[in-house]
Amino acid sequence: MATKVHMEALSPTMEEGRLVKWTKHEGDAVKSGETLAEVETDKAVMELVARADGQLLKVMVQEGSTVPVGNVVAWIGKPGEKVDGDGAGAPAPTPAPAKPAASEKAPAPAPKATPQAAPPPSQAPAAPADATRVKASPLARRIAKESGVDLKLVQGSGPGGRVVKRDVEGAPAPATAPTAAAAAPRPTRDVRRTDVPYEDVPLTQIRKTIAKRLAASLGPVPHFFLTTDIDMERAAEAREALNKQLGDAGGKVSFNDIIIKAVALALVQHRACNAWFQEDHIRYWNEVHIGMAVAIEDGLITPVIRNADLKSLREIGAEARELANRARNRRLKPEEYTGATFSVSNLGMFEIEHFTAVINPPEAGIVAIGSIAPRAVPDGERIVVRRRMRITMSCDHRVIDGATGAAFLRTLKQMLENPLAMLL
Amino acid sequence: MPNSFDVIVLGGGPAGYVCAIRSAQLGLATAVIEREKLGGVCVNIGCIPTKALLHSAYIAHLLEGAKDFGVEAGSVKTDYGVAMKRSRKVADQNSKGVEFLMKKHKITVVKGTGVLQPGKKVKVGNDVYEAKKAVVIATGSRVKGIPQIGLEINKTTVISSDEALLMERVPESLAIIGAGAVGMEFADIFSAFGVKVTLIEALPRILPIEDAESSDVLAKSYRKRGIDVIAGAKVSKANVAKDKVTLDVEAGGEKKQVVAAAVLMAAGRAVNTENVGLKECGIQLTDRGFIKVDKNLQTTAPGYYAIGDVAGPPMLAHKGSREGVLVAELLAGQKPHPIKYDNVPSVTYCHPEVASIGLTEDQCKEKKLDYVAGKFPFSANGRARGTGETDGFVKILRDKKYGEILGAHIVGAHASEMIHELTVARENEYTVEEVDLAIHAHPTMSEAIAEAALDSMGRALNI
Numbered sequence: 021m022a023t024k025v026h027m028e029a030l031s032p033t034m035e036e037g038r039l040v041k042w043t044k045h046e047g048d049a050v051k052s053g054e055t056l057a058e059v060e061t062d063k064a065v066m067e068l069v070a071r072a073d074g075q076l077l078k079v080m081v082q083e084g085s086t087v088p089v090g091n092v093v094a095w096i097g098k099p100g101e102k103v104d105g106d107g108a109g110a111p112a113p114t115p116a117p118a119k120p121a122a123s124e125k126a127p128a129p130a131p132k133a134t135p136q137a138a139p140p141p142s143q144a145p146a147a148p149a150d151a152t153r154v155k156a157s158p159l160a161r162r163i164a165k166e167s168g169v170d171l172k173l174v175q176g177s178g179p180g181g182r183v184v185k186r187d188v189e190g191a192p193a194p195a196t197a198p199t200a201a202a203a204a205p206r207p208t209r210d211v212r213r214t215d216v217p218y219e220d221v222p223l224t225q226i227r228k229t230i231a232k233r234l235a236a237s238l239g240p241v242p243h244f245f246l247t248t249d250i251d252m253e254r255a256a257e258a259r260e261a262l263n264k265q266l267g268d269a270g271g272k273v274s275f276n277d278i279i280i281k282a283v284a285l286a287l288v289q290h291r292a293c294n295a296w297f298q299e300d301h302i303r304y305w306n307e308v309h310i311g312m313a314v315a316i317e318d319g320l321i322t323p324v325i326r327n328a329d330l331k332s333l334r335e336i337g338a339e340a341r342e343l344a345n346r347a348r349n350r351r352l353k354p355e356e357y358t359g360a361t362f363s364v365s366n367l368g369m370f371e372i373e374h375f376t377a378v379i380n381p382p383e384a385g386i387v388a389i390g391s392i393a394p395r396a397v398p399d400g401e402r403i404v405v406r407r408r409m410r411i412t413m414s415c416d417h418r419v420i421d422g423a424t425g426a427a428f429l430r431t432l433k434q435m436l437e438n439p440l441a442m443l444l
Numbered sequence: 445m446p447n448s449f450d451v452i453v454l455g456g457g458p459a460g461y462v463c464a465i466r467s468a469q470l471g472l473a474t475a476v477i478e479r480e481k482l483g484g485v486c487v488n489i490g491c492i493p494t495k496a497l498l499h500s501a502y503i504a505h506l507l508e509g510a511k512d513f514g515v516e517a518g519s520v521k522t523d524y525g526v527a528m529k530r531s532r533k534v535a536d537q538n539s540k541g542v543e544f545l546m547k548k549h550k551i552t553v554v555k556g557t558g559v560l561q562p563g564k565k566v567k568v569g570n571d572v573y574e575a576k577k578a579v580v581i582a583t584g585s586r587v588k589g590i591p592q593i594g595l596e597i598n599k600t601t602v603i604s605s606d607e608a609l610l611m612e613r614v615p616e617s618l619a620i621i622g623a624g625a626v627g628m629e630f631a632d633i634f635s636a637f638g639v640k641v642t643l644i645e646a647l648p649r650i651l652p653i654e655d656a657e658s659s660d661v662l663a664k665s666y667r668k669r670g671i672d673v674i675a676g677a678k679v680s681k682a683n684v685a686k687d688k689v690t691l692d693v694e695a696g697g698e699k700k701q702v703v704a705a706a707v708l709m710a711a712g713r714a715v716n717t718e719n720v721g722l723k724e725c726g727i728q729l730t731d732r733g734f735i736k737v738d739k740n741l742q743t744t745a746p747g748y749y750a751i752g753d754v755a756g757p758p759m760l761a762h763k764g765s766r767e768g769v770l771v772a773e774l775l776a777g778q779k780p781h782p783i784k785y786d787n788v789p790s791v792t793y794c795h796p797e798v799a800s801i802g803l804t805e806d807q808c809k810e811k812k813l814d815y816v817a818g819k820f821p822f823s824a825n826g827r828a829r830g831t832g833e834t835d836g837f838v839k840i841l842r843d844k845k846y847g848e849i850l851g852a853h854i855v856g857a858h859a860s861e862m863i864h865e866l867t868v869a870r871e872n873e874y875t876v877e878e879v880d881l882a883i884h885a886h887p888t889m890s891e892a893i894a895e896a897a898l899d900s901m902g903r904a905l906n907i
Contacts, residue, residue, distance in 0.1 A: 157872055157873030157874070158872075158873060158874050158875050158877070158878050159846060159847070159848050159873035159874070159875050160873060162846045162847060162875060163846050166845070166846065178781075179781055184873055185848070185873055
């Protein structure tokens with residue numbers, strides 16, 4: 021019997037994927053493990069691989085279509101084999117989300133039907149592992165799953181905000197606009213004079229995730245902000261010296277690398293800030309993994325430099341560049357952008373003096389790095405010009421109190437103002 | 445006695461007294477006005493005493509078949525007077541229980557007939573009581589005859605459940621008009637007490653609001669017991685004599701006469717909306733004569749609420765009680781969860797019992813729903829075989845696409861107790877799969893529910 025190819029959950033938060041490109045075509049021979057298609061998840065473009073040997077019999081989803089996780093996107097089988105059930109006669113879905121083929125045949129046809137008619141529970145795709153649990157009735161879950169409604173985006177009207185049938189019935193199905201990767205409308209960079217006053221751009225997968233995650237942060241997370249001004253003169257000198265030392269060997273040290281290293285080391289001393297808020301408990305991390313916000317084509321992503329406190333500046337620099345590059349090409353693996361214990365967001369290169377960043381839950385803090393610029397500062401009786409940098413820490417007050425955050429910032433300031441301290 | 449309260453409830457039946465308790469629980473100063481006994485029709489001349497009598501009937505029925513179970517009971521004699529007195533004791537105990545609950549919650553009980561006045565006031569005799577927050581109307585309903593065809597209740601040959609519940613002796617024969625819950629239950633009781641019963645229903649089948657299959661099982665069971673069941677029957681004329689009643693009945697194109705020592709009127713109830721002062725307060729009625737209410741059960745006069753039978757169908761005690769809770773919580777400033785009127789269980793305590801929730805199969809068809817009926821007969825259930833109560837079935841109507849439980853119907857012993865599994869399931873939007881996944885103890889009659897759920901998915905195990 022032919023084997024179904026399902027849209028798989030290729031990232032921990034993925035609920036639907038856009039089929040960017042079929043790398044195999046109907047009639048092609050495929051081996052288990054071979055790439056069948058490229059799929060854009062909420063985070064990156066990933067590969068969907070074959071789970072069976074045979075011939076790609078039928079492609080159920082056109083390139084550019086968005087499909088909920090768990091839906092059948094293709095069939096693999098012996099050459100000439102009939103694809104059973106709805107696979108065979110079913111027209112290839114339009115770019116609208118594919119009909120949930122697996123579930124359509126789920127209900128038993130008649131009361132006296134043979135036992136096989138019932139859906140074996142094992143067919144159900146693994147639910148996306150998401151930390152945010154949604155209260156919903158079993159019926160609402162089932163309707164949502166089969167009609168592609170994201171329960172997290174539905175306002176529940178049942179007891180205690182539970183999502184019930186009437187809530188999902190009224191909920192809009194996922195965007196059905198044909199948004200093939202190549203043809204995806206991009207937000208224009210600048211205002212153009214045209215005869216239309218505005219342009220509606222469908223949310224891309226990543227934009228949806230950003231919206232959800234950040235709204236989930238500023239809403240429920242009680243943020244407060246601590247700003248400090250740091251003298252970067254000695255850090256700048258140290259960087260120049262180090263880069264001179266490295267010479268043409270490549271892999272120059274950037275301010276960003278120095279800041280990541282300093283943040284990691286300061287966190288080692290202030291475990292209270294290296295923590296996750298976990299609803300009923302706080303997880304204080306003994307490892308330091310720094311998330312580094314990277315701007316990409318139509319959003320941002322936070323690749324993680326693991327054990328940054330244990331890595332050299334050179335290692336951090338090399339890793340940061342490599343991760344940022346792959347992030348921009350949407351080639352990050354899920355494990356490369358999850359699991360940070362604290363984050364750094366740097367807009368210094370855009371000559372932003374000072375800003376505040378939104379915490380990426382469950383992390384409890386993030387530092388926002390402003391530009392390094394010469395500024396007049398008093399030095400005893402005199403005014404001197406020094407390279408200064410302003411950083412602002414956003415703290416989740418459920419985890420970090422004012423004094424706790426301040427103590428961490430003081431350590432960070434000391435480290436940056438005296439980079440030799442990092443060697444201690 | 446202070447004459448000012450937060451909430452005044454007019455009527456101490458299951459809607460009114462529950463509303464009063466919930467109000468008091470929420471810290472509202474509450475009074476209940478009741479002209480008769482606390483507990484209303486339900487406790488005194490309805491639900492409770494009939495259940496006592498039905499159990500007497502059940503025992504008589506059991507004893508008749510006891511020999512097969514190895515128990516010789518001799519010749520079985522029944523005495524309705526004794527059963528009736530026991531049922532009165534049970535009703536009184538319950539009414540006293542309500543009195544105790546009023547005391548416990550420091551609710552003021554005013555004995556007398558209350559008449560509404562504008563300005564959230566209620567007059568009882570010469571006293572006027574004033575409500576600061578609201579007056580809740582819970583005046584309930586009463587039996588009614590059909591005077592149009594000469595069947596006015598005269599309490600001797602044309603009686604209502606009120607009289608039936610207080611009889612010392614049973615009549616030789618009894619015609620019951622109306623085969624809803626009341627008619628069905630009295631047919632069961634009187635038949636067990638040796639009365640020749642004729643059950644007449646105007647609609648095409650007995651228990652007309654239940655699933656057709658439930659009606660069929662009961663019609664068969666009743667006929668087997670010697671009850672004459674005439675459905676789809678029109679009573680065109682009634683001749684009421686001193687010691688008998690002759691009814692001209694037309695059914696299935698045939699005309700016949702039913703002669704009985706008495707006629708029990710069990711076709712519908714009239715709501716108590718007269719002489720309550722509704723009009724004076726600007727409280728309007730619906731076309732069908734119920735008090736017009738909004739979704740918060742407020743009447744057309746602000747500050748006046750209506751709950752229970754007067755507020756509209758279904759005229760069931762448990763629906764009224766829930767409305768009482770809802771109004772109390774609203775008045776206390778809470779946001780109660782809305783009542784799901786499509787999830788009110790319906791139960792008839794005849795033998796076998798009939799219980800249901802949600803849609804009937806015919807209603808699914810009318811609504812053109814894509815459904816599957818899963819069914820499991822008690823004849824295939826071990827526990828039912830053990831007790832010899834194999835009549836009946838569990839039927840679950842499952843939405844084909846999502847597995848929603850559209851309706852459920854149980855006919856059988858203890859159906860009234862078993863229906864709540866499916867009520868909870870529906871209230872929480874469990875699908876048939878969750879019902880099956882919950883492990884059911886073996887051997888129980890409730891296993892039939894899990895099996896019916898499985899059958900609706902085409903995979904019943906024990907049939």
